[in-house]
Amino acid sequence: MAQDPVVLADADNTLWxxxxxxxxxxxxxxSNIEVATGKRVVGSNRLEFVREYDQAIAARHHLHLRYPSPMLIRALVAGLSSMASTEAAESVIRGRKLPYQISILEIDSIASEFALALSKMPDLLQGVQEGLQLAKDHGLVTYVLTEGQAEKQRKLIDFHGLGxxxxxxxxxxxxxxxxxxxxxxxxxxxxxxxxDQEDRDIIPAxxxxxxxxxxxxxxxxxxQDRDCGETAFFVANNFLEAISWIVEKEKKELCLSVNK
Ligand SMILES: [Mg+2]
Structure with a gap:
């Protein structure tokens, strides 16, 4: 008997x-750093401002996006005083003293609040529940893939009732x-x-x-400057569409093998 097809689903920003x-x-x-420094971001794209400093650090740090958050806080403090992201990132990674600072107590308190906000359970993305159900109904075996902690993903699977x-x-x-x-x-x-990431999920697979x-x-x-979808067999709008494509592909393969 043929083995059931396997779906390896990335977790972050694919399922949740x-x-x-x-x-x-x-x-x-x-906002907390603005209150602590008394300075505000110039311009309207506040998220882009944070991510510019975040990615400048992640691109240089050996822990990549998992670098310690006080570094981001210190870099943003400097950023609010107009220090460029590259200079701020290098300075915080090398532990250089920055000309613009807030107290260690303030950094700790902002960092704890940030950690608490990041621990919030993410919502399911569109089509995930339906896609997982469709996969099961058609005999596909789904595993969740993570580069982080498996335990965290198991909690999320339970939280969303997907066990x-x-x-x-x-x-x-x-x-x-x-x-x-x-x-x-x-x-x-x-x-x-x-x-969801061409460089992390698609190219090595x-x-x-x-x-x-x-x-x-x-x-x-x-x-990640590659055009999305250059390497993938199929580009889907959501998880349900991805599973529907797999189900159809498996049906075609089964027809071909029966007609051989
Ligand atoms: Mg992902």
Missing amino acids: DTDDVYSSAQLALL KLVQGVSEVTKSESQFRRLRKRFFPANVYVVG DKARCITILIPSRFRPKW
């Missing part, structure tokens, strides 16, 4: 609206070799990878010859 949690937390962070629709959570580094390992594990089943479906994210870091 993590971007919305980040946006709200980052805007609240900026019966998801087979498990896999904690992996999204590299070509890891996707290759996963393909081997599920051989001879087709392995579909669904994700495609190199490992998984079948890739991109659901382009609203959040696109500056270092």
Whole structure:
């Protein structure tokens, strides 16, 4: 008997609206820093202002987007006094003393509030519940893929009542070799990878010859300059559309194998 096809679904911004949690937390962070410094952002795109400093640090820090948040606070304090993002990022990473500062107590208090805001459970994205149900109804086996903590994803799956629709959570580094390992594990089943970031989810999975479906994210870091959908087999508007495409593809393959 043929093995059930496998769907490896990225978590953040593919299943859950993590971007919305980040946006709200980052805007609240900026307001708190404005109160602490008495300075306000010039211009209307407040979120873009925060993300410029955030990405300037992430692009240089070895922990990438997981760098410690007090660094962002210190960089934004300097940014509100017109220091450019690149200079502010380098200064905070190297621990240089900045000309514009707020007290350590204020930084700690703003950082705790930021951590609390980031711990909020993200909402499900459009079509996720329906897509997971459709996958189960058609015998697709879905795993959630994360580069973060599997436990956090399990909590989210429970919180959204999706336990019966998801087979498990896999904690992996999204590299070509890891996707290759996963393909081997599920051989001879087709392995579909669904994700929102072309560089993280699609390109390494495609190199490992998984079948890739991109659901382009609203959040696109500056270092990801590739056109969305260049590598993916299919570009979907939401998770339900991605699963519907997989279901149709599997039906066609089944017809072809029966008619051989
Ligand atoms: Mg993602």
